[in-house]
Amino acid sequence: MKNTIKYTVLLALGLVACEPEFENSVEENEVYTNGNADFSTYVAVGNSLTAGFADNALYQQGQKNSYPNILAGQFELVGGGEFVQPLTSDNLGGLLLNGVQIQDTRLILDVDASGSLAPVNISGTPTTEITNTLSGSFNNMGVPGAKSFHLVAEGYGNASGVLTGQANPYFVRFRSSENTTILADAVAQSPTFFSLWIGSNDVLSFASSGGVGVSQEGNLDPATYGSTDITDSNVFAGVYSQEVDALMASATGGVVLNIPSVTDTPYFTTVPTSPLGPDDLGDQLATLNATYAQLNQAFAFLGVPERSIEFSATAASGVVVQDESLIDLSNELTQVLIQGGFDAQTAAIYGLQYGQARQSNESDLLVLTSASVIGVVNENRFAELVALGVPEAIAGQLSVNGVTYPMEDQYVLIPEEQEMIADATASFNATIENIATANGLAFVDVNTLLSNVANGGVVYDGGLITSEFATGGAFSLDGIHLTPRGYAIIANEIIEAINNTYNSTVPVVNVGNYSGDPSIGSGISE
Amino acid sequence: MKKLLLVVILLLSATSIYAGGYRVGAQGQRALAMGHTGVAVVNSAELAFFNPAGLVFLENKLNISAGVTGVISNVKWQNEQTGAFAETEKSIGTPFYVYASYSVTEKLTLGLSISTPYGSSVEWPTDWEGSHLTNSIDLQAIYIQPLVSYKITDNLSVGAGPIFVTGSVNFNRNLNRTLTNEEGERSNVEIDASGVNSWGWSASAMYSPIENLRLGVNYRSEVILKAEGGDATFTNVPNSPLSPVSNGTVSFDAELPMPAELTIGVSYELNDKWLFAFDYNRTYWDVYESLDIDFAPDDIPDSVNPRNYKNSSIYRFGAQYKALDKLDLRVGYYYDQSPVQSGYFAPETPRNDSQGYTGGFSYQITPKVAIDASFAYLRFKEIDESYDHYQENGQEVTFGGTYKSNAFLPGLGVTVKL
Numbered sequence: 001m002k003n004t005i006k007y008t009v010l011l012a013l014g015l016v017a018c019e020p021e022f023e024n025s026v027e028e029n030e031v032y033t034n035g036n037a038d039f040s041t042y043v044a045v046g047n048s049l050t051a052g053f054a055d056n057a058l059y060q061q062g063q064k065n066s067y068p069n070i071l072a073g074q075f076e077l078v079g080g081g082e083f084v085q086p087l088t089s090d091n092l093g094g095l096l097l098n099g100v101q102i103q104d105t106r107l108i109l110d111v112d113a114s115g116s117l118a119p120v121n122i123s124g125t126p127t128t129e130i131t132n133t134l135s136g137s138f139n140n141m142g143v144p145g146a147k148s149f150h151l152v153a154e155g156y157g158n159a160s161g162v163l164t165g166q167a168n169p170y171f172v173r174f175r176s177s178e179n180t181t182i183l184a185d186a187v188a189q190s191p192t193f194f195s196l197w198i199g200s201n202d203v204l205s206f207a208s209s210g211g212v213g214v215s216q217e218g219n220l221d222p223a224t225y226g227s228t229d230i231t232d233s234n235v236f237a238g239v240y241s242q243e244v245d246a247l248m249a250s251a252t253g254g255v256v257l258n259i260p261s262v263t264d265t266p267y268f269t270t271v272p273t274s275p276l277g278p279d280d281l282g283d284q285l286a287t288l289n290a291t292y293a294q295l296n297q298a299f300a301f302l303g304v305p306e307r308s309i310e311f312s313a314t315a316a317s318g319v320v321v322q323d324e325s326l327i328d329l330s331n332e333l334t335q336v337l338i339q340g341g342f343d344a345q346t347a348a349i350y351g352l353q354y355g356q357a358r359q360s361n362e363s364d365l366l367v368l369t370s371a372s373v374i375g376v377v378n379e380n381r382f383a384e385l386v387a388l389g390v391p392e393a394i395a396g397q398l399s400v401n402g403v404t405y406p407m408e409d410q411y412v413l414i415p416e417e418q419e420m421i422a423d424a425t426a427s428f429n430a431t432i433e434n435i436a437t438a439n440g441l442a443f444v445d446v447n448t449l450l451s452n453v454a455n456g457g458v459v460y461d462g463g464l465i466t467s468e469f470a471t472g473g474a475f476s477l478d479g480i481h482l483t484p485r486g487y488a489i490i491a492n493e494i495i496e497a498i499n500n501t502y503n504s505t506v507p508v509v510n511v512g513n514y515s516g517d518p519s520i521g522s523g524i525s526e
Numbered sequence: 527m528k529k530l531l532l533v534v535i536l537l538l539s540a541t542s543i544y545a546g547g548y549r550v551g552a553q554g555q556r557a558l559a560m561g562h563t564g565v566a567v568v569n570s571a572e573l574a575f576f577n578p579a580g581l582v583f584l585e586n587k588l589n590i591s592a593g594v595t596g597v598i599s600n601v602k603w604q605n606e607q608t609g610a611f612a613e614t615e616k617s618i619g620t621p622f623y624v625y626a627s628y629s630v631t632e633k634l635t636l637g638l639s640i641s642t643p644y645g646s647s648v649e650w651p652t653d654w655e656g657s658h659l660t661n662s663i664d665l666q667a668i669y670i671q672p673l674v675s676y677k678i679t680d681n682l683s684v685g686a687g688p689i690f691v692t693g694s695v696n697f698n699r700n701l702n703r704t705l706t707n708e709e710g711e712r713s714n715v716e717i718d719a720s721g722v723n724s725w726g727w728s729a730s731a732m733y734s735p736i737e738n739l740r741l742g743v744n745y746r747s748e749v750i751l752k753a754e755g756g757d758a759t760f761t762n763v764p765n766s767p768l769s770p771v772s773n774g775t776v777s778f779d780a781e782l783p784m785p786a787e788l789t790i791g792v793s794y795e796l797n798d799k800w801l802f803a804f805d806y807n808r809t810y811w812d813v814y815e816s817l818d819i820d821f822a823p824d825d826i827p828d829s830v831n832p833r834n835y836k837n838s839s840i841y842r843f844g845a846q847y848k849a850l851d852k853l854d855l856r857v858g859y860y861y862d863q864s865p866v867q868s869g870y871f872a873p874e875t876p877r878n879d880s881q882g883y884t885g886g887f888s889y890q891i892t893p894k895v896a897i898d899a900s901f902a903y904l905r906f907k908e909i910d911e912s913y914d915h916y917q918e919n920g921q922e923v924t925f926g927g928t929y930k931s932n933a934f935l936p937g938l939g940v941t942v943k944l
Contacts, residue, residue: 019600019613020930023908026604026611061710077609091709111767122708462703462918484704507609512923513655515704520766 034078035504037253043191044068050142056478057093057106065484070491085140086174094126107477110523119477120523149222190250197257202231207262210410211417255442258429264454266469267479271366274316298336318360319402330355357406368479370411442501473516485516548646552595555898555939559886560844561858563803565791566742574625574639578685579732581627581675582635586943593939594622605927615649637673657700660874667693686729694720711762719756738795748786777822805842811835811865835865852890871911904933
């Protein structure tokens with residue numbers, strides 16, 4: 001009898017190991033194939049979009065949801081190996097350089113004192129010290145802020161160059177040596193498969209700064225470029241080829257992604273070009289229009305009636321903007337105003353202030369950051385005017401951004417600037433596609449994909465993903481970088497392109513499992 | 527004896543209990559070894575559960591049966607569209623029973639039944655793909671029933687008794703598919719209620735039209751476990767006025783039905799060696815329409831989870847062979863229909879139709895004491911199924927994939943006849 005009990009117990013224990021088995025088990029690698037590609041060592045090269053940047057910061061959750069990390073998870077099903085990312089130290093975002101904060105914490109959506117929703121920085125002090133350089137190699141070589149030529153720029157990870165703009169704080173954190181390049185550190189890992197998504201910043205930094213920089217077309221020395229300039233197309237083509245060639249040396253395959261149109265991102269489409277409603281101006285409206293009527297007469301006299309400024313009492317109106325493409329009529333305007341009876345000082349101030357001014361129209365784009373300054377007194381201008389001896393009350397009236405004081409260049413993309421951006425984007429994208437075709441690489445047309453998101457949206461199992469700011473699901477609170485759901489859409493496009501090119505059957509992820517909601521939490525009170 | 531019972535209950539109620547569809551058929555080793563038949567078999571005090579009317583036909587003055595079964599169940603899930611996969615934690619459920627009958631007069635027998643016919647313990651990996659539906663569930667219910675068995679004629683008897691049910695439930699899921707706190711930890715709710723008591727009843731009859739043939743019928747009423755003022759604890763919710771709820775504990779009300787069950791069956795003694803039995807079970811699962819959790823604060827919306835179970839049948843076959851004077855061998859089979867309808871396949875009860883293969887024996891150690899052993903293997907077909915009624919932004923979002931499960935139920939018991 002004792003034996004019977006013993007055997008029964010043994011039998012029971014043995015059964016615990018008796019697991020149910022699928023006919024074709026995902027876990028046992030019985031379902032998918034890698035085709036002609038070897039995914040064992042995947043290295044991702046790129047900028048902030050590759051790093052998993054979101055909500056205007058790099059933080060752990062964003063990195064976890066980077067498209068390369070999502071891809072690596074799927075590659076595991078077809079022989080992909082470990083995927084190491086240079087994780088930041090926290091979920092706050094922001095950076096320290098020798099203990100001094102040089103980047104803000106990430107944005108969250110919060111309710112402000114007046115009860116309306118606004119992105120604010122999450123409260124807390126960043127703990128990611130860039131001089132604590134990480135050791136080891138990193139499969140995710142995405143470096144926020146990097147342009148095409150930065151990937152091959154020596155010293156881009158040297159901490160001493162951060163404050164002068166010669167180096168990149170994110171690369172400082174994980175470069176293998178002070179003089180290495182991003183590309184060299186990527187190639188040193190002998191990737192069997194790579195992704196390359198670079199070039200957005202070659203136009204985006206110009207665009208997001210409202211077109212403050214210039215086009216460097218014709219200038220073949222990127223070392224002389226300003227940080228917000230547009231890269232020369234030959235420079236772009238040259239470094240892009242160099243990068244692909246270097247990555248191809250060890251890889252069995254790769255995927256390249258083109259550049260989205262900046263005008264498809266909420267950073268440029270959220271603030272309407274006629275943002276001033278009659279209620280915003282209230283009882284000032286009549287006074288303003290009376291003042292501008294005098295100015296408009298002067299514009300008419302000078303033969304530029306199209307520069308007239310008038311706020312509607314019944315509909316939303318454009319803001320007053322500074323358009324540097326207009327002929328500067330400051331002196332002429334001053335003279336006309338003096339002749340019209342203005343005192344010399346007032347006429348001079350008006351002349352300077354409105355010499356290149358006009359009202360914004362549907363051809364302009366106001367950037368996301370303009371939303372928080374429109375209708376607010378411009379402190380710098382106010383101080384300038386007071387220094388000129390203008391009484392404070394009048395100085396205040398003349399310093400209201402977009403109402404009396406023209407919106408500065410950085411807040412407005414005028415049609416001319418938009419055209420420069422569109423031309424550069426088209427040129428870079430032609431280069432990327434040509435190089436992809438020439439090398440037999442998988443190619444992802446992110447430009448068309450994000451255009452579809454912006455124009456009608458794309459469907460997922462929980463509804464529709466659009467580029468609507470904060471609520472659309474695709475873009476994070478900085479209006480340029482993607483949400484985890486947005487990055488998951490990119491990852492799925494990449495997987496489809498890879499499967500088509502390399503005859504693999506890597507499965508796509510369910511984008512509904514990735515958050516498209518705005519980040520929330522408790523913010524820094526203003 | 528009473529003391530022993532109490533100890534057994536305390537020991538066993540601390541552990542979890544298996545089920546998918548949350549009915550666990552393991553209420554007697556002798557019955558389970560014969561495909562869990564028993565409504566028309568007069569054999570031991572196991573009748574207290576299967577058909578109390580038969581207790582009065584037991585030959586001895588005092589009959590006791592007690593036992594415990596180890597339920598080892600495994601469920602695996604995968605989704606070939608996405609390559610995601612998961613399997614439930616290994617846990618051993620232990621449904622148990624204690625039955626006793628005492629013959630007061632030739633026509634009247636009193637009895638007691640303590641059993642755990644309903645229960646469930648399923649634990650998926652925390653934050654797995656289906657975590658917005660279930661991370662884990664642990665449901666326990668103990669049925670305690672005093673019984674009367676009365677012989678009307680020599681071949682007809684009836685039995686009945688009220689059932690006191692005491693239960694507990696613990697259920698954990700994530701708030702939705704994506705919400706996390708500031709540190710990226712998934713927002714979660716856990717509901718917990720214990721000491722939930724309720725009442726039900728059962729009634730039965732047994733009839734023997736000719737010698738060696740018995741017919742039995744048993745009805746057990748539904749029992750609704752009403753958890754009132756249980757604890758619902760929200761964790762990892764971001765600290766923001768925009769969050770749907772706040773971290774902390776609120777009270778909730780919820781109901782979980784233990785459905786009514788009707789069993790009819792027949793047994794036939796072919797000769798001194800062979801006994802055959804067949805039972806048909808009908809379980810009235812349609813009472814389980816929806817798992818609704820009503821949180822006490824008005825600003826927290828109720829959690830409505832349609833279940834829409836359907837009534838289901840089980841067909842049971844069993845045979846007993848007296849191999850030796852002291853040794854009875856048993857074998858059985860049953861086909862168990864799942865109450866879960868297509869599109870309502872929630873991972874908390876991942877159960878499709880199953881086939882049960884059973885076997886076992888009793889060995890008479892002394893004239894008064896026998897050891898009962900049984901073993902059952904439950905086989906579930908691989909199935910592609912989904913739960914289609916999860917709501918997100920007012921839209922139903924499907925969660926599905928391929929499920930494959932099995933279960934092993936080794937059990938040991940003792941039968942005492944005095």
